[in-house]
Amino acid sequence: MRIFIDTANLKEIKEAADMGLLDGVTTNPSLVAKEGYKDFKDLLIKICEIVDGDISAEVVSTTCNEIVKEAKELASIHKNIVIKIPLIKEGLKAVKILSSEGIKTNVTLCFSPSQAVLAAKAGAYLVSPFVGRLDDISHNGMELISQIVTIYGNYGFNTQVLVASVRHPLHFVEAAMMGADVCTLPFKVLEQLVKHPLTDIGLKKFLEDWDKLKKS
Numbered sequence: 001m002r003i004f005i006d007t008a009n010l011k012e013i014k015e016a017a018d019m020g021l022l023d024g025v026t027t028n029p030s031l032v033a034k035e036g037y038k039d040f041k042d043l044l045i046k047i048c049e050i051v052d053g054d055i056s057a058e059v060v061s062t063t064c065n066e067i068v069k070e071a072k073e074l075a076s077i078h079k080n081i082v083i084k085i086p087l088i089k090e091g092l093k094a095v096k097i098l099s100s101e102g103i104k105t106n107v108t109l110c111f112s113p114s115q116a117v118l119a120a121k122a123g124a125y126l127v128s129p130f131v132g133r134l135d136d137i138s139h140n141g142m143e144l145i146s147q148i149v150t151i152y153g154n155y156g157f158n159t160q161v162l163v164a165s166v167r168h169p170l171h172f173v174e175a176a177m178m179g180a181d182v183c184t185l186p187f188k189v190l191e192q193l194v195k196h197p198l199t200d201i202g203l204k205k206f207l208e209d210w211d212k213l214k215k216s
């Protein structure tokens with residue numbers, strides 16, 4: 001399973017990249033706004049300099065023609081840019097056009113298996129089902145991942161399943177168990193994945209014992 005980081009914060013991206021396990025980055029307009037970046041293009045260039053992998057950049061247009069235009073501008077910034085497009089009718093039309101021209105797309109805001117089928121039929125490179133936001137309204141987000149993985153397997157769709165809106169480490173573990181292709185993690189969850197209390201206790205004891213040996 002590929003691991004992406006779900007942030008527009010350059011410090012977090014750099015730190016995750018330094019861990020040597022980052023395969024890409026996902027951003028969205030809210031994440032960019034949170035960091036206060038006004039120059040989106042400059043931000044994307046900086047991210048692409050840090051991470052050599054898929055970098056998702058989201059369009060803010062909502063009609064097919066405008067989405068295609070915006071997508072082409074974003075795609076021209078760097079070869080690793082993947083265009084994030086909302087799962088609406090106009091978005092699907094744009095995905096069809098862009099995929100036929102070899103531009104990679106990440107269809108975002110996916111909340112149902114039927115929407116995921118449409119994204120695959122349109123030729124999406126990635127589809128982003130939002131598990132946390134479904135959990136938030138008492139639906140089982142991970143069940144959606146299981147359904148999409150099964151359906152894509154049934155028909156041999158090439159679209160990769162990117163688990164998005166991750167809230168905690170169990171989402172990550174279940175995504176891996178289900179065979180999802182990618183999981184995008186907030187920096188906090190990435191840190192939580194590393195941590196285990198028995199690792200900390202074990203390391204403390206090893207170092208103390210070593211210290212005792214040296215002093216004896």
Ligand code: E4P
Nearest residue numbers: 006026028128133164165166
């Ligand atoms: C990433 O592709 C999504 O935009 C992101 O995971 C959404 O996360 P949220 O539901 O925590 O805002």
